[in-house]
Amino acid sequence: MDAIRYLLILSAVLFSIGAAGVLIRRNALVIFMCIEIMLNAVNLTFIALSRQLQSLDGQIFVFMVMAVAAAEVAIGLGIIVSIFRHKPTTDVDDVSLLKG
Amino acid sequence: MTATPLETVLFIAFGAVAIAGALSVILARHAVYSALGMLVNFVALAAMYIMLSAEFLGIAQLIVYAGAIVVLFLFALMLIGGRRPAEQGRLTGGLAAAGSALVVVFLAEIAYLVMRLTGTAGAKGTVTPDVIAQLGHIQLLGATLLLEYILPFELASVLLLVGIVGAVMLARARRQSRQE
Numbered sequence A: 001m002d003a004i005r006y007l008l009i010l011s012a013v014l015f016s017i018g019a020a021g022v023l024i025r026r027n028a029l030v031i032f033m034c035i036e037i038m039l040n041a042v043n044l045t046f047i048a049l050s051r052q053l054q055s056l057d058g059q060i061f062v063f064m065v066m067a068v069a070a071a072e073v074a075i076g077l078g079i080i081v082s083i084f085r086h087k088p089t090t091d092v093d094d095v096s097l098l099k100g
Numbered sequence B: 001m002t003a004t005p006l007e008t009v010l011f012i013a014f015g016a017v018a019i020a021g022a023l024s025v026i027l028a029r030h031a032v033y034s035a036l037g038m039l040v041n042f043v044a045l046a047a048m049y050i051m052l053s054a055e056f057l058g059i060a061q062l063i064v065y066a067g068a069i070v071v072l073f074l075f076a077l078m079l080i081g082g083r084r085p086a087e088q089g090r091l092t093g094g095l096a097a098a099g100s101a102l103v104v105v106f107l108a109e110i111a112y113l114v115m116r117l118t119g120t121a122g123a124k125g126t127v128t129p130d131v132i133a134q135l136g137h138i139q140l141l142g143a144t145l146l147l148e149y150i151l152p153f154e155l156a157s158v159l160l161l162v163g164i165v166g167a168v169m170l171a172r173a174r175r176q177s178r179q180e
Helices: A003-024 A028-052 A057-086 B005-027 B031-051 B055-080 B094-116 B129-135 B137-148 B150-179
Strands: none
Touching: A003 A028, A003 B005, A003 B094, A028 A057, A028 B005, A028 B031, A028 B055, A057 B055, A057 B137, A057 B150, B005 B031, B031 B055, B055 B137, B129 B137, B137 B150
16 A cells, blocks of 8 residues: 555545534634644645645645635634624534524 | 655654644643644644655745644634633534544545555656755746746735735724724
């Protein structure tokens, strides 16, 4: 079995841990961290396959994912802090109403 | 892709550290420990990118993720005040078990598909690790980004601009509503 399979399995494990965190944890900030872990797992897949296929195209995707993640974190944390100012909770189940 | 014994040992070590960091994010009782576990995960992945001859992306991972994003998370945690009981932030009992089972099924599917991969077929490009070592990763990636993928590159900069404006708007709306 060659190294690419180990890398793909590793990134699948990391993605699953992130998905489990999103499903199980109720703290909005921890859910956000788990989303970052899933993005990183996908980045690892892209870089491993880019090395396997000897092409740089996959790494361009990683570059874009990093730019999107940076923008997403800036906006997302701004929204979470705004919600906290409005209603002092970080539990996602407490902000389940549209006009709450 | 053949790996030397040293590379194999390092891959296993960094992989174990990355998994441990990710697990500590979802298992930590305190959100600040989750953020620090995320930092460990990001650093281990940066080391792995460098070993996969993507040096520039490894350094970018350290600066953007392990630097900026973790600091932003800690900043938000401190603003909100991370001192809340841990049990509050977690599902327990049947729902948690159902979620974990779903994830295990997903992982089993992926593992099955990866094991079924036959050979190492696919179009082989020209960018071998030797070429990268000779020309430099930044030069190759920069040429690809600015010649072949110039439109997505510019769109990414527009996206970041929108992100900056959005973050400023969120902060401004908050200040106005406090003054009222």
